[in-house]
Amino acid sequence: MQAINGAFNFVFDILLLEFLGLPKFWGLAFLSILFGLVALLAFKKISNQKAIRAAKDRIWGHLMEIILYKDDVRVVATAQFKVMRYNLAYLGHNSIxxxxxxxxxxxxxxxxxxxxxxxxIDPGQEAIVTATLRENVSFDGLDVALDAPDGVAVEAGPVRAADARTVDWRVRADDAGIYELSLRVNDATETKRLVVGESVKMLAPKREGGNPFLELANPGEPVLAGSSPFEKIAVNYARGQTIPVFGIDMHWVLVFLLVSLAFGFAIKGALGVEI
Amino acid sequence: MLRTTDPMCDVPQRRFALRVTIACFGLALALTGLAACGTSFQDDAPRLLVIGMDGLDHKLMEQWMNEGKLPNFARLRAAGGFRPLTTSIPPESPVAWSNMSRGMNPGGHGVKDFFKIDPKVLTNEEEDDDGNAISPADGLRDSVSLTEGELKEWTVGSYKIPSPFGAPVTTNDAKGITFWEVLEKRGIPATVNRMPANFPPVPTKQKTLTGMGTPELSGSTEAYALYTDNMPANRNSLGGGKAYRVRPRNGYVKATLFGPPQFRVGEEDEDDKDEDEAEESADSDDSDDADEDEDSHQPPSPPSECEFEVYYDTDSASAKIIVGEEIVVVNVGEWSRWVPVEFELFPMMVNVGGICRFIVQEIEPDFRLYVSSVNFDPKAPAAQISTPDDYAADLAERIGPYHTKGLPVEYKALKDGALRLGDFVKQMEWQRDEELAILYSELERFESGLLFCYLSHTDLPVHNLWSTQDPESPHYDPDKAAEFGDTIESIYRGADATLGRVLAWIERNPDVTLLVISDHGMAPFRRQINLNTWLYENGYLVLKGDSRELTPAEKKRLEGLGYLDPATGEGDEERSDSKLGKHVGILTRSVDWERTRAYGFGFAGIFLNLESRERDGIVADDEASALLEEIRQKLLAYEDPADGKRVFKYIYRADEVYSGNDEIVGEGPDLIVGAYRGYRVSDDSAQGNVPEGVLVDRDNPWSADHAMAHDEVPGILFSNKPIAAEAPALYDITSTILSYYGIENQEGMIGKSVLPPGTP
Known part of the structure; x- marks a missing residue:
């Protein structure tokens, strides 16, 4: 699973144009356009294009019927029924x-x-690293340490909170980069990535132990083994889910959907795709 | 009528209509253009940089420049000029900076002290002519901000809902026009950061950030909180905050931060908090509130709350503090970063946010956590602290969160012992860094017009650190002297380093004219003068029953504070008599106004109890001058019993030293005292109280001051251009700024440019 995540992370790093160091919006826009294109082609391949075309034609035809025979109640009622019927057929052809x-x-x-x-984390700003330990780890005489690589200072901690089963440190890096922190509890050691900088990066706010789905849902870093004394290791990255689009802050999912849909509708005619 | 019926006549009518339309359109265009002209600023106006370093002392500057300790100031002196800058009367920051911002003396702008008192409520009566409750304390207000109108509320169940039709309005009450408003009219852009006595900010399109006078979130000058399991002995007399008892368990503490009052009806036993979470002490402010509420039979609304948790680790001497979603990890003795906090005033509808900093002072053997006053969050301030409104947030985007409270360092906490001197110095250091970040950030964007930046870290800390370098100070402590004795010098060296960076910037921008000013100097404050006690002892101020007899309400309050034994009615021996005197004064119904001829209020003011001004005045206008002269001569002759030296250098008459507006001059004070170095009016007397003893040693960290004779504490003026004026004064700086842009003095301004004609 780790290898799959690694491969996809590599691909997404490229698709988000991270190497160009652009603001978040442009990488996301590029990926949205790409997704719109791929989704459109995939839709063309897996959908019954002829049936969609036919359903749309019939809907239009019966709409015309309603307009042309508006004085004939029987014809209009029948046409309305057929419009509804072919609408359902149209939705059916699209839904799969x-x-x-x-x-x-x-x-x-x-x-x-x-x-x-x-x-x-912005360069020069503090970050809090929180390790949550499993129930079977005793806090009496707990031996913990955080070893930081060059460029990262451990400024405060560890704060061992027995009631909350957490250990916290405050760290700070003055330069942008991806740093590997090493956390040790008694004889067990785990690592946690600390990302400092301004560009878009794969962040893992927390490393958790768990099942393969959890690993898929947290592609940033490998999950913790069940035997590890660490239940979770987290870095308090700031939430930044909105992206400024021409002065308006929008949730990134909305940007993704709008750009990919707009692109898809714009080129569907050129690619001969019926939606 | 004929024309309208004639088809041909319709043509001129259409033409007329067309012309009217064109004219209206043209007029609209012209008005739009005029409006646009009013808001647009020149982008190539000559640049003038004014740095206000509050409290830098002429004597110390000269000494340390000559000793080679301030090389950049010395360089500026050699390149341009250096003069003592005549300060205001009295030399107090709000007064002095108002002189500087409006080009007037207090007779013009009306700012004469930190506070004002309304003489119309100084009375023995309990009700006014309309039957409304009246109290002398109601007349106390800030000297600059004026709140008018009453908050109207609807009570629904246990909640108070503010009426949209009755909100009080707070405005800046200083008179005259500021230099940045004048510049705005001429299209000269100005950025004015932290100008004292500018809260609320005067309406302008210029960029301004408020400074001294800006309160903390709840509206006071200081409201710290100390959480400890070992309550301080002085918990009932803390001056600037409150102490709360907490009970740490297994390295964990849960506590509550208190904020502005909720929109709720108060309950009689609101203060009886659960001691496990917050044992609240009473302080003087609260007692005043309690009294007011006692008068009106309305208990205060309960404060809003914000819970937080602390986990601490004795082995690593560090702690984790959790406030909502915010987490900070700090070492013991280290200030946290700014932490956003939020208080709910009305459930799910009205919240107010601010920022504060934490410092875990100790975890063993006692737990002590200090929380600073909650400042407005500059990213979303709960009150207007800048013009335009988003300027404060714009600065925060650039430099991060910063303090907004007008008196940033928490000197009352230092005096109370809640904040230790080392922590106080660290607080000063991060506040200095924030002030400098604003200065440097603005310098990078400074392309046209005027930039003014005010720095407070050269003043407030010096007030509180002076005794560490003054063996003659009653507050001198050799241990503290050994540790902090060179801090004031390091503050001056720091100011020199700041100037060095500014001069380096000016080398790259040689067209910029630089003025570095301070509003006053600094002098030791070793003996405090109880001016009201002197007036009392000399028969000018008469207490009820001609003694310090307390009213039943005062007795009740003092008993509550622990100053009086309820059984015997006598003072606690551990409390000095002066503590009792703290609560006897012009604001507490203790004065017999029908026999009082003069009273003191403020750090330098003496007011006559005039028939024509005070509510129960007894001094006729035609007797006033002789009485003023009598008091003046007696005070000038007054000697310190300790060494036989004269105490007062000048006793100024307001009608002699103030000018501009007779009505403002006549508001009082009528005399302003100017003491020799070493003496200043006591805090108690400034609040109108009558403590024991006329002269008392100043055993208080606040061991230096400047509210003395004006020529004892001149400010400083440096420029990178020659200084033409031989004896420049603060109000000359306004004229200098206006003259720099070719603008004449405005109405009421009395200064002259200090730079040679034709500059730039």
Whole structure:
């Protein structure tokens, strides 16, 4: 699972144009356009294009019938019934490919969310690293340590809170970068990534232990093993899920949907796709 | 009529209509253009940078420049000029900076002290002519901000709902026009940061940020909170905050931060909080409130609350503080970053937010957590602290959150012992960093017009650190002297380093003219003068029964505070008599106004009890001058019993030193005392109280001051251009700024430019 996550992270790093160091919006817009294009082509492939076309034609035809024979109650009533019938048929032809497209959409959202829901720590700003320990770890004489690489200062802590089963540190890095923190409890060691900088990066606000789905839903870092004394390791990244779009702050999912839909509708004619 | 019936005549009518339409359109266009002209600023106006370093003392500057300790100031002196800057009378910051911002003396702008008193409520009566309850304390107000109108509320169940038709309005009551308003009229852009006595800010399109006078979130000058399991002995007499008892268990503390009053009806036993969470002490402010409420039989609304948790680790001497979703981790003795806090005033509908900082002072053997006053959050301030409204937030976006309280360092907490001197110095350091961040950030954007930045860290800390370098101070402590004795010098060296950075910027921007000013200097404050006690002992101020007899309400309050034994009616031996005197004065119905001829109020003021001004005045206008002269001569002759030296250098008559508006001059005070270095009116006397003893040693961290004779504490003026004026004064700075842009003095301004004609 870790290898799959790693591969997808690599691909998304490229698709979000992280290497260009652009503001969040442009990387997201590029990926949204790409998703719109791929989704459109996939829709064309897996949907019954002829049936959709036919359903739409029939709907239009019966609408015309309503206009032309508006004085004939019997014809209008029949036409209205048929419009409803072919509308249902139209929705039916669309629903299966749409449901199929939800799967890649959810996958994309799961990969984008850790990058866009949170912001990296600003250089020079403090970050709190919180380790939650499992029930079987005793806090009496608990030996804990956080080893930080060069460039990261451990300024305060550890604060061992037995009631909350947490240990906290305050760290700070003056320069942008991705730092690997090493946390030790008694003889067990785990790492946690600390991302400092301004550009979009895969962030993992927390590392948790758990099942493969959890690992898929948290693609930033590997899950913690069940035998680890650590239940969770978190960094308090600031929430930054809105993206400024021409002066208006919008949730990133809304930006993604609007851009991909707008692009899809704009080029569906050129690609000969019936929606 | 004919024309209207004639088809041909319709043509001129259409033409007329067309012309009217064109004219209206043209007029609208012109008005739009005029409106646009009113809001647009020149982008190439000559640049003038004014840095206000509050309290920098001429004598110390000269000494340390000559010793080579302030190389950048010395460089500026050599390149341009350096003069003592004549301060205001009295030399107090709100007065002095009002002189500077309006080009007037207090007779013009009306700011004569930190506070004002309404003489119309100084009375023995309990009710006014209309039968409304009246109390002398009602007449106390800030000297600048004026709140008019009463908050009208509808009571629904246990809640009070503010009426939209009865909100009080607070305005800036200083008279005259500020230099930035004048510049605005001429299209010269100005950015004015933290100008004292500008809260609320005067309406303007210029960028301004309020400074001294801006309250903390609940409206007072200081409201710290101390959480401890070992309550301080002085918990009942804390001056600037409150102490709460907490009971740490297994490295964990849960406590509550209290904010502005909720929109709720108060209950009689509201103060009887659960001691496990918050044992609240009474302080003087609260007791006043209690009295007012006692008068009106309305218990105060309960304060809003914000819960927080603390986990601490004795091994690593660090703690984690959780407030809502915010987490901070701090070492013991280290200030946290700003933490946003939110208080609910009305359930699910009205919240108010602010920012504060925490410092865990100790975790063993006692737990002590200090929380600073809650400042307005500059990103979303609960009151207007800038013009335009979003300027404060714009600054916060650039430099991060910063303090907004007008008197930033918490000197009352230092005096109370709630904040230790080392923590106080650290507080001063981060506040200095925030002030400098604003200065440097604005310098980067400074392209046209005027930039004024005010720095307070050169004044307030010096007031409170002076005794560490003054062995003659009654508050001198050799241990503190060893640790902090060079802090004032380091503050001056820091100011020099700031100037060095500014001068480096000016080297890259040589067209910029620089003025560095301070509003007054600083001098030791070793002996405090109880002016009202002197007036009392000399028969000018008469207490009820001609003694310090307390009214039943005062007795009840003092008993509550622990100053009086309820059984014997006598003072607690551990409390000094002066503590009793703190509660006897012009604001507490203790004065016999029908026999009082003069009273003191403020840090330098003596008022006559005039028939024509005070409610129960007894001094006729034609007797006033002789009485003023009599008091003046007696005070000038007054000697300190400790060494036989004269105490007062000048006793100014307001009608001699104030000018501009006779009505403002006549509001009082009628005499302003100007003491020699080492002496100042006591805090108690400034509040109108009558404590024991006319002269008392000043055993208080606040061991330096400037509310003395004006020529004992001149400010400083530096410029990178030659200074033409030989004896410049603060009000000359306004004229200098206006003259720099070719603008004449406005009505009421009395200064002259200190720079040579033709500058720039």
């Amino acid at each position: 490919p749409m449901i199929a497209l939800v799967i890649p959409f959810v996958f994309v959202v799961m990969n984008l969310d850790p990058r866009l829901r949170y912001s990296p």
